Amino acid sequence: MPTFFPQMYVRLFFLSLLAWWLGGGMPVAWAQITAPGASPSPSQVTTSGMPAPTPVARDTTRRIVRKPVHPKVVRLQTEAADRPVLRHYRYRTTLPDSVSALHEVRDLLLAMQADAYLTASADTMHWRRDTLVVQVYVGEKFRWARLRNGNLGDGLLTRAGYREKFFRNQPFLPAEWARLQERIVDEAENQGHPFATVRLDSVQLRGADIDARVVLDRGPVILFDSIQIVGNSKTKKRFLTKYLQIFPNQPYNQQRVNAAAQLLRQLPYVQVKGNPEVRFSRGRARVYLLIDDRNANQFDAIIGVVPNSTTSVGQSKLQLTGDVTINLRNLRGGGKQIGLQWRKVDVATQSLDAHYLHPNFFGTPLELGASFNLYKQANAFLTVRPRLQVTYPTAQAGRIAFFTERRGSRLLDPALKERTSLPDTIDSQYNSYGVSYEWNRLDDLYFPRQGLLVYLQGAVGTKNISKNPELNDTLYRRIALHSNQITLSGRLEQYVRVGRSGVFLARVRGESLLNQRLFLNDMFRIGGLATLRGFSENFFYTNSYAVGTAEFRQFTGTDAYVFVFLDQGYLRRDLANDKFWDAPTGLGAGLSFRTGAGVFQFVYSMGQAKGQRLAPNASKIHFGITSRF
Structure with missing residues (x-):
């Protein structure tokens, strides 16, 4: 049988324990706060106020679910004045076993404490055969009388989301106070104080009203030292320093460290092996980037000869067609990119595309780009x-x-x-x-x-x-x-x-x-492998279009997969003498895998539109090799 305490002593015990927590008498508990997917932050938050409940480990293995033979019933008893409060909470009254019944009571009490009933407790619990009888004490709802600014600057506290009206005559919600702590620490981390902690000071408890000051212990000032590349990347540190905005002798900024991994993943010539790591020593922070180079330069050339069906005097009977693509990225490790593509898919049309990208323009994070497109319809x-x-x-x-x-x-x-x-x-x-x-x-x-x-x-x-x-x-x-x-x-x-x-x-x-x-x-020109599969290149001329794609890929390796797809489009052409709309459909399958010469892709597709039926004799086959070095 469990040990029971008189109700009066239990309430005095909880009130004393609450005052001790809010007064900072509890030993400092270090809890690391890290943005998802980012490198760990050294900053810590003291858990002043109600501590978070300890998570219960659950068995994730598959078990055979059987209907409980002797279900347990939970019956809650409380004072008449507390019954309206208890009605606001949903809880199960029939549980499969005694452990689940005890967990249900515990979860109910934690929910009440999270709603500012900090002294909510189960005064007595005892079993009557298959019924768990619990005497619940609700208590008063604690409130903020006032939360004052201790040693924080008004700007920092405002940026952290503090508003005095939110903490004056408002319920004391532990989760809300924890969020304010996190936001204050985040602001301190981004101003050169990665080891900052937040606590309550000068706590006064008047009945259920809490009056306190929020105090920030900033810790030592930390400056960035440098960035170091861990891997086989030939990208220059000078370029990455400007690109990531992590400059030596600048105050430590956790937000920039967290953003580094995502910014690096946007570079096509870099393979990110892991989140950045930070090492602190003698007031300095050195950032280690775990990156390797990846093959991103591209050179493809396909040249063909087709008969010229519209020859005239002085013209050749053969015409040259082809597709030549050159893309050079990360020139000399500085992030510069240059590209050129010439295409002539038939006798009548040809196109030329060129582009250039210059990062860190004049030492800023800005990228300056220029492009040129030429399209000729014979x-x-x-x-x-x-x-x-x-x-x-x-x-x-x-x-x-x-x-x-x-x-x-x-x-x-x-x-x-x-x-x-x-x-x-x-x-x-x-x-x-x-x-x-x-x-x-x-x-x-x-x-x-x-x-x-x-x-x-x-x-x-x-x-x-x-x-x-x-x-x-x-x-x-x-x-x-x-x-x-x-x-x-x-x-x-x-x-x-x-x-x-x-x-x-x-x-x-x-x-x-x-x-x-x-x-x-x-008009826009769509159709072909890049826009609407199942049709020839630039098959449709349209001024408005939308194409929806559903595709399933089954990977057989890191960069090899087979796939099936469905392309559904809607387009319209609004010319003065030609009003036209269509809803073309393309479907098919293909595969992509790496060879010694590059990535080979094969696509078989069929298309249906006005004037074209969905039939194998109108199918399209696209294949090609993209070589990267």
Whole structure:
């Protein structure tokens, strides 16, 4: 039989113990607070107030569940004045065994203490056959009379979320006080005090009212020493110092240390082996980065020769096609990137893309990027699109970029003089300014298993239509030569693990072009392996589209997998003489694995759209090798 205490002594014992806790008489308990997925923080928080309940270890092994033969019943007894309070809490009255019954009573008391009934207790407990009779004492609801600022600066306390009205004549909630402690310690960690502790001082207990001062013991001032690379990465420490904003002789900042791993994972040429480690010595903090180099440079070249079906006098009967891609990343270990891609998928069209990225522009964390795109449709139009962009990469808020872009298009049709109506293409120039935002939480840039990717972009500008001297001037009377144009685009990807080696990908992406008069050379071009599988490259011309993808990947190795997919799209084309919409569907399967020459990918797909049935004779086969060095 358990030992029982008189109710009066139990209550006096709990009140004395509470005053002892709040008065700082309890020995200092060190509890490390670390952001998820980040390196451990040396800062500690003293657990003033009610301590957190000790978690109960549960057996996670599989057991055969049997219906209890003799269930136990819990019956709670309390004073009449406390019964309304007890009715607010839900608890089970029938339990499978006696241990579960005792745990149910304990969980109820902890819930009441978390709601400011700090002296709630079970005064007596005894068994009557299969019934556990518990005499519950609820007690008074403790309140903050006032929580005053001790030695904290007003700025620090405000940034930690302290407001006097939250701690004046309000219930004393241990969880709320613990959150305030954590926020104060976080602020101290980011100001060079990683060993700071928080406690209550000058505690006065008047009945159920608590009056106290919050005091911060800052500990020694710690400065950053340097960063060290642990691994085979040739990336320069000078670049990483600026990229991570961890400068020598600057006050220690735990937030930057926590953000380092996520920022490093955004670099395509770095393989993160673990979270950064910090070592403290003589007032200095040295940060160790566990990184290796990964093959990120790319060179691919596929050249083909096809017959020219539209030969004329002086033209060759054969045409050159191909796809050449060059991407060089982390040049000389400084993070610079340069790339070039030339594509000619058929006789009529070809494209050229080039880009350059310069990180740490003028010693700042800003990235300066420039890109150039050229697209030529034979005997139709030529479009060039240069772009200049400034990006600010952060771990907490994602990547924010501001850009300006100029898009110029001119006609190449040699028979313009013979036209009596305005063609579907036009000479135009579109100058725009915009902003883009990227939130990347993928665990790997090339072969993600889990995580979320969000990309949003918007631009607005002025579209100017130029009169072509080959066309009759009267054809331009019914169109606005100057108009505002808006471009929107977005992408959302979610990777979810399925079992040990399975991954489910859900993705939605789309673009939209808004203008009162659109032409064919203004349109987006989708179709093919990169956008909508089951169709030829650039098969659809559209001014608004959205493509949803559901794909399952079964990994057979670190960078090898087989997959099945379904692409469902919706698109529309709003031309003056051609209103069109469609909901194309693409489905198929494929595989990807590494070879000595690079990553080989094979995709078999079929597509269904207006004018194209879902049939094997209209299927597409895409395959290629991406070599990285």
